[in-house]
Amino acid sequence: MGGRAVAGVAVARILAIANQKGGVGKTTTALSLAGALALAGRRVLVMDLDPHGCASAHLGVFPEGLAASAADLFLAQEAGQAPWDKVIRQPGSGLFDLAPSCPRLADLDLDLKDRKGKGIVLRQALESGPGYDHVLLDCPPHTGVVLVNALVAADLLIIPIQTDFLALHGVRHLFDTMRALNRVLPRPIAYRALATMFDRRAKACLRVLALLRDKFGERMFQTVIGLDTKFREASAAGKVVQELAPDCRGAGEYARLAEEVAAL
Incomplete structure (x- = not known):
């Protein structure tokens, strides 16, 4: 399953990482998979679309010091006006780039309520954006315009699910959202589940x-x-696991996941 093409030009493959239950390894998956794909030679962007900004904070990027954030990509009036050059950061060792979060993402349901085509704003911005092989979307945990944009833009939805009985219930809300979108989308949302936090x-x-x-x-x-x-x-060191402990079991597991993603 490759990325889409626009006007004959290959564009990034968009991977959305989402689960409407917290604490299942969503942000860990977004960042660790990004690190694994980058080490495999891919050009990778992580977009932190969660207003809580866990991925950004993990990498030592905080809203107070930002000139622009992922929210500004939604607020641009035209896709070609998305301020990618102001948004993209290169944290840490620069394995991959980051479009950081800010609390303004929580206000986008109101900001975009009268916007025509508000569900495809992110997809259009990505099609006009800088060249990457993969863009990973660390999605918000609640249903709203940002999650809808991420699901519509995604070539593949990755659903981290903690191997715990209570975690199974959180998936239901995400599938309700997907079913509603599938009724109006030209193709169903492609997805794969990922078992996490396994003991x-x-x-x-x-x-x-x-x-x-x-x-x-x-x-x-x-x-x-x-x-x-x-x-x-x-996380405590502001790094991804591949930087801190490249030979650890977790780094190896995400390397194998990256191979599976590339083979789809």
């Missing part, structure tokens, strides 16, 4: 993993992301 010692985790594989079948990644303290240490 191979816990029988409950093993049971949930079996349930996920039964439910999603071929729409589930073979890669399973286990618990690894290096993720937490990387």
Whole structure:
């Protein structure tokens, strides 16, 4: 599954990472997968679309010091006017670029309420934006215009699901949103589930993993992301796991996930 083409020109493959339940490894997946894709030679942009800005804060980028943020890409009146040059940052070692979050993203439902075509603003901005092989969208946890834009723009939706029984309920809200969008989109939203925070010692985790594989079948990644303290240490250090501990188990798992994503 490659990216789209616009006027015969290849554009980035858009990967949305979303789950409407928090604490399932969404931001860890966005950043760690971005790091793995970058190390595989891809040009990668992470867009932090969550008003809470966890991905941005993880990389040491905070709204107080920004001239522009991801919100400004939505607020541009024309796609060609999206201020990419002001928005994009190169945090840390520069493995990948970042379009940082700011609290203004939470106001976009109101800001865009009268905007014609408000559900395709992000897709149009990306089509007119700088060249990347992959753009990863770290989505907000709630339904609204930003999540809708991300799902509409995405070539593939990645749904991190914690291997915990309670986490299964959070997926229902996301699928309700997807079903509503699929009624009006020209093609259904393509998606894959990703098992995260897996503890191979816990029988409950093993049971949930079996349930996920039964439910999603071929729409589930073979890669399973286990618990690894290096993720937490990387966040504290303002790095992605590949920078902090390139040989750790978590880095290896996201490398395998990157291979699966590239093969789709």
